[in-house]
Amino acid sequence: MSDDLIMLPxxxxxxxxxxGRTCPLRRLRRLTYSTACGNEAxxxxxxxxxxxxxxLESRRSESASHWMVLSxxxxxxxxxxxxxxxxxxxxxxxAPEQVVIVGGGxxxxxxxxxxxxxxHRRGRSHPAFEVHDWPDLSLRGYHMD
Numbered sequence: 001m002s003d004d005l006i007m008l009p010x011x012x013x014x015x016x017x018x019x020g021r022t023c024p025l026r027r028l029r030r031l032t033y034s035t036a037c038g039n040e041a042x043x044x045x046x047x048x049x050x051x052x053x054x055x056l057e058s059r060r061s062e063s064a065s066h067w068m069v070l071s072x073x074x075x076x077x078x079x080x081x082x083x084x085x086x087x088x089x090x091x092x093x094x095a096p097e098q099v100v101i102v103g104g105g106x107x108x109x110x111x112x113x114x115x116x117x118x119x120h121r122r123g124r125s126h127p128a129f130e131v132h133d134w135p136d137l138s139l140r141g142y143h144m145d
Contacts (some may be wrong), residue, residue, distance in 0.1 A: 005129050006122070007115050017128035023094040025116075026127040028070045031056045034063035036052060040109045041068055047117055066103040067115075084108065089134035092116065104134075 005016050025048070026144060028119040048054040056070065084091055087105030090112035094100075099116065103109035111133070119126050 005119070005127060005131075007118055007131070011115070011131045011133035013130075013132040015130045017095075019128075021096050021128040022125045023099065023128050025052070025054060025070070025099075025120050027072050027097070028054075028099065029056060030071050031068060032061055032071070033058070033068035034065055034120045036064055036066050037068050037103070037106060040106060042112055043110075044113045044117075045070070047113075051117070052120060052139055057070075063072050066105055066109050068101045068109060070099040070101075072097045073102055084132065084134060086134050090115075091130070093139045094126075094128055108126045 005014055007014075031041060031045060033117035038060065041060075045058055046054060048056065084102070084104045086108070087103075088107045088111060089100045089104040092099065092112045092115065094116075101109055101112040101116070103112060112131075115133070117129065
């Protein structure tokens with residue numbers, strides 16, 4: 001568990017860049033997303049603008065897979081990691097000039113965007129990182145004693 005990068009719920013795998021590189025969202029200018037993630041992209045665009053005053057250009061790419069890329073310039077290198085298994089799982093890699101999100105389905109992309117927003121709420125800049133997460137159970141619930 002890394003003290004540099006705290007998310008709740010805690011993702012299954014986190015790798016933090018120990019070289020000191022950071023990923024400030026304010027540096028990013030463009031959101032490129034697959035057609036399968038249109039709703040999640042629109043929600044992220046609205047939340048970034050409303051909560052942080054960040055406006056991004058957006059561009060849809062004809063693709064049936066579930067992914068989005070936030071970048072500081074034209075997203076020319078769209079090398080995406082393999083889609084994780086399970087519709088609620090996701091992989092997210094944040095570097096100084098680009099954040100790549102790949103989901104097993106639209107729900108996975110949604111959870112990844114929520115994790116990214118949560119990090120940005122904690123601080124305007126955070127270390128570069130790679131996160132992989134998936135649910136332990138297919139049923140999400142709440143237990144109250």
